[in-house]
Amino acid sequence: MNQLTPAEPVVVARDLVVDYLAAHGPVRALDGVDLAVDAGETVGVVGESGSGKSTLGAALGRLLPSRAERRHGSMHVAGHSVFDLAPQPLRQLRRDQLGFVFQDPIGALDPTMRVGAQVRRALRGRQPSPRRSTRDAVAALLDQVRLRDPARVARAYPHQLSGGMAQRVALAMAMAVQPRVLVADEPTAALDSQVRDEVLDTILALTRAAGTTVLWLSHDLNAVARRCARVVVMYGGRVVEDGPAHAVLARPAHPYTHALASSAPSHARPGERLTPIPGRPPLLAGPAPGCAFAERCRFVVDRCATERPPLARVNGQAVLCHRAEELRSTAALPLPARPTDIPAEIGGGR
Amino acid sequence: MRLFTWWLRRALSGAGTLVGVSILIFIAVRAMPGGFAETILGPFATEEQRAELAERYGLDQSVLVQYWNWFTAALSGDFGTSMVSQQPVGAELASRFPVTAQLTVMAILAAAFIGVPLGVLAAVRAGGPGAGGRGAVVGRLAGGLGVSLPEFVLGSIVVYLFSRYALGLSVGGYVPLGDDPVGNLRAMLLPAAVLSVFAISATARTTRDAVLNVLVEPYVTAAVARGETPWAVIRQHILRNAAPPVLVLLTTVSAYLLGGAIIVEYLFNLPGVGSYVVHAVGRRDYAVVQAGVLLAAALFIVLNVVVDLVVGLIDPRLGVTTAGRRT
Numbered sequence: 050m051n052q053l054t055p056a057e058p059v060v061v062a063r064d065l066v067v068d069y070l071a072a073h074g075p076v077r078a079l080d081g082v083d084l085a086v087d088a089g090e091t092v093g094v095v096g097e098s099g100s101g102k103s104t105l106g107a108a109l110g111r112l113l114p115s116r117a118e119r120r121h122g123s124m125h126v127a128g129h130s131v132f133d134l135a136p137q138p139l140r141q142l143r144r145d146q147l148g149f150v151f152q153d154p155i156g157a158l159d160p161t162m163r164v165g166a167q168v169r170r171a172l173r174g175r176q177p178s179p180r181r182s183t184r185d186a187v188a189a190l191l192d193q194v195r196l197r198d199p200a201r202v203a204r205a206y207p208h209q210l211s212g213g214m215a216q217r218v219a220l221a222m223a224m225a226v227q228p229r230v231l232v233a234d235e236p237t238a239a240l241d242s243q244v245r246d247e248v249l250d251t252i253l254a255l256t257r258a259a260g261t262t263v264l265w266l267s268h269d270l271n272a273v274a275r276r277c278a279r280v281v282v283m284y285g286g287r288v289v290e291d292g293p294a295h296a297v298l299a300r301p302a303h304p305y306t307h308a309l310a311s312s313a314p315s316h317a318r319p320g321e322r323l324t325p326i327p328g329r330p331p332l333l334a335g336p337a338p339g340c341a342f343a344e345r346c347r348f349v350v351d352r353c354a355t356e357r358p359p360l361a362r363v364n365g366q367a368v369l370c371h372r373a374e375e376l377r378s379t380a381a382l383p384l385p386a387r388p389t390d391i392p393a394e395i396g397g398g399r
Numbered sequence: 400m401r402l403f404t405w406w407l408r409r410a411l412s413g414a415g416t417l418v419g420v421s422i423l424i425f426i427a428v429r430a431m432p433g434g435f436a437e438t439i440l441g442p443f444a445t446e447e448q449r450a451e452l453a454e455r456y457g458l459d460q461s462v463l464v465q466y467w468n469w470f471t472a473a474l475s476g477d478f479g480t481s482m483v484s485q486q487p488v489g490a491e492l493a494s495r496f497p498v499t500a501q502l503t504v505m506a507i508l509a510a511a512f513i514g515v516p517l518g519v520l521a522a523v524r525a526g527g528p529g530a531g532g533r534g535a536v537v538g539r540l541a542g543g544l545g546v547s548l549p550e551f552v553l554g555s556i557v558v559y560l561f562s563r564y565a566l567g568l569s570v571g572g573y574v575p576l577g578d579d580p581v582g583n584l585r586a587m588l589l590p591a592a593v594l595s596v597f598a599i600s601a602t603a604r605t606t607r608d609a610v611l612n613v614l615v616e617p618y619v620t621a622a623v624a625r626g627e628t629p630w631a632v633i634r635q636h637i638l639r640n641a642a643p644p645v646l647v648l649l650t651t652v653s654a655y656l657l658g659g660a661i662i663v664e665y666l667f668n669l670p671g672v673g674s675y676v677v678h679a680v681g682r683r684d685y686a687v688v689q690a691g692v693l694l695a696a697a698l699f700i701v702l703n704v705v706v707d708l709v710v711g712l713i714d715p716r717l718g719v720t721t722a723g724r725r726t
Binding site for chain 2: 141142143151153158162170223269
């Protein structure tokens with residue numbers, strides 16, 4: 050199944066372009082995404098709704114809705130070109146190499162089936178020893194995601210679970226196969242704030258133990274930067290900034306990342322005003338002629354509207370901005386003093 | 400405990416409905432212009448003859464007394480005797496019921512085994528490539544035609560075609576299932592087919608809508624994301640979750656089919672309950688009409704209870720023991 054050399058990235062997107070076909074014409078969701086993720090990495094993909102992050106996550110498993118169409122580019126997962134696979138190998142890739150955790154934990158479980166039966170289905174064909182161990186395997190899996198009383202949870206129906214419990218069950222099902230890549234699309238957005246941290250801890254601990262690569266899609270830059278070694282910022286269907294979490298958060302190289310970081314509530318001290326990003330995210334009908342952020346950018350110059358920015362390297366980050374170098378040298382993007390909340394061992398990064 | 404009170408409630412409301420239906424039909428058959436005596440004796444009978452006949456069958460008493468007599472007898476299982484044939488109504492209905500039941504069951508089975516797959520196919524195709532293509536248009540036209548074509552039109556066409564030309568099946572010639580299964584099926588196939596057209600179309604349509612609603616649910620995406628085969632996703636997740644509205648529709652359709660069976664039995668000359676009751680209505684054979692309508696109402700009530708139980712088994716959120724509880 051897996052003909053990878055260890056050095057080869059496990060996820061590679063190359064100039065991926067995806068449109069949604071709407072009644073009034075196409076809407077561009079991904080506008081040329083380039084991304085490479087190494088095995089074992091934990092990557093936070095950050096962006097507003099409409100930035101294309103969910104589309105990117107779905108593209109990993111070719112789970113795009115039927116009205117979505119790939120226009121250009123490729124997506125490789127574990128060495129397989131996802132969009133070129135026949136149905137059977139595609140299913141095998143999804144089954145063996147990919148795990149997904151979605152936003153709505155209870156909705157992601159079939160309401161007509163007991164939790165145990167659903168977990169068993171996720172395990173099917175993967176249990177070396179027959180019968181006896183199936184129930185134990187289900188209980189072990191549920192125990193692994195730190196659910197108290199796994200036997201009771203296995204007997205329950207999804208609507209009898211809390212959101213946090215359901216998300217742990219979904220995680221257990223996704224991790225049942227020890228996938229190479231786990232895509233977590235806003236896994237805690239629907240959960241209470243006190244449960245969030247527990248669920249995130251569980252996800253990251255499990256994936257670290259299994260050596261699974263994690264793509265965590267979120268709109269919360271700070272939450273992601275706290276827990277991931279690497280942060281990828283998406284805007285207008287492109288990856289506009291990509292680099293080590295501490296660098297992206299402390300010295301954002303793209304004006305959008307900077308605006309995002311300053312608008313986060315956790316950033317402000319009590320009494321301080323938040324700086325919202327003026328304007329709204331773009332709705333593209335085709336390729337953006339220039340930089341998608343140009344309309345909202347404080348540092349906009351003429352060519353931003355007409356010329357697509359090339360990839361620039363600034364500090365440790367890869368940035369799509371015409372003025373990235375310039376902005377760094379003039380220190381135009383200062384951040385307010387921020388609480389030190391990046392643990393050194395994660396911040397030290399890869 | 401909850402289940403017990405549920406049963407009790409359903410049984411009481413069912414019994415109440417039956418009493419209400421019996422009162423309505425009792426009044427309705429007597430309100431029809433031209434009573435039993437007029438129908439039997441004809442327009443030239445004398446007043447004395449009519450009075451004598453009315454007295455013999457107790458039709459001279461007040462409606463209230465008549466109903467009470469009928470009601471107390473019915474409670475002990477005696478549904479009276481047919482005033483036309485002098486046969487006990489209960490026995491006559493019991494001997495004719497299997498024909499109607501077989502007809503309805505065959506039509507319902509056709510709806511389940513043809514209509515449901517068609518509906519699933521339509522829904523899956525609607526979401527995929529080629530949606531809105533020629534196939535979809537033809538399917539929708541056929542479905543609309545099937546729902547709106549009355550049995551007496553379709554039945555007459557079928558009767559004509561199969562009587563006029565040798566098409567392998569003949570019209571009429573009913574034999575009971577127990578006596579000659581093959582001959583029975585040969586006689587029942589055409590009427591059942593005529594009856595099933597509406598059921599199949601309605602079922603296919605409801606199934607399509609139900610499946611379309613389920614297809615967008617996150618758990619379907621999640622199942623696909625786990626690498627389950629399309630067939631496994633359909634069988635394990637989509638069919639189960641789309642089943643409740645289809646089952647409820649099938650109950651309603653089966654009530655409708657009991658009505659449709661009247662026409663079909665008439666057309667194909669089958670000795671079922673429908674033709675029996677229709678003849679009885681024409682001759683003002685009150686006891687027969689009352690018992691026939693009551694039987695249909697009772698069947699419908701029982702079917703509804705069964706479907707509520709089954710739906711609860713499929714989707715525990717809709718279960719009878721959780722009804723009214725929000726989670």
